[in-house]
Amino acid sequence: MDVISEILEFNNAFVQQKEYEEFRTTKYPDRKLVILTCMDTRLLELLPRAMGLKNGDAKIIKNAGAIISHPFGSIMRSILVAIYQLKAEEVCVIGHHGCGMVGLQSSSILKAAEENGVSKDRINTLSNAGIDLSAWLTGFQCVEESVKNSVQLIKNHPLMSANIAVHGMVIHPQTGKLDYIVDGYNSVDSSNNKLFRV
Secondary structure: OOHHHHHHHHHHHHHHOOHHHHHOOOOOOOOOEEEEEEOOOOHHHHHHHHHOOOOOOEEEEEEHHHOOOOOOOHHHHHHHHHHHOOOOOEEEEEEEOOOOOEOOOHHHHHHHHHHOOOOHHHHHHHHHOOOOHHHHOOOEOOHHHHHHHHHHHHHOOOOOOOOOEEEEEEEOOOOOOEEEEEOHHHHOOOOOOOOOOO
């Protein structure tokens, strides 16, 4: 049986047995928190458990490396929607040790794309259209610095309120230990003049 068939079979039993009941909540985060973290499989259950979060406590946004690659991309839009429409009051960027984005070079992704049937002409067409694939597909060298960079991009965004705390952490994917990298409370200015002490 393929993966999707297994999932759908399980889902039928899940719904019929009303196992969804324990997960009922609203669309608003009870802890008023939005989290940007990595899509790493090791964090799927570990991160919420290590933070003491249950279903309904936080909005969790995931991508490769917990990186904000563009200030007007979908990650930043999701954070702003979580704050201004879904009542989140704090943001936490959480990277992790052993991230696959550390040292990632665009050349390895482009080579794999070619090996999977994407033509060199298509790649060249993107490059010729002004898309900087090498910047877009490159990771980072230090997870702590990457987290600080994402925190600064959020905090400095022109649509971000100065009274929103933006924290930065790094989690260990084996133990769940959190290292507090950026204290967002020290960069909040309640008079709406932004301070940048990250």
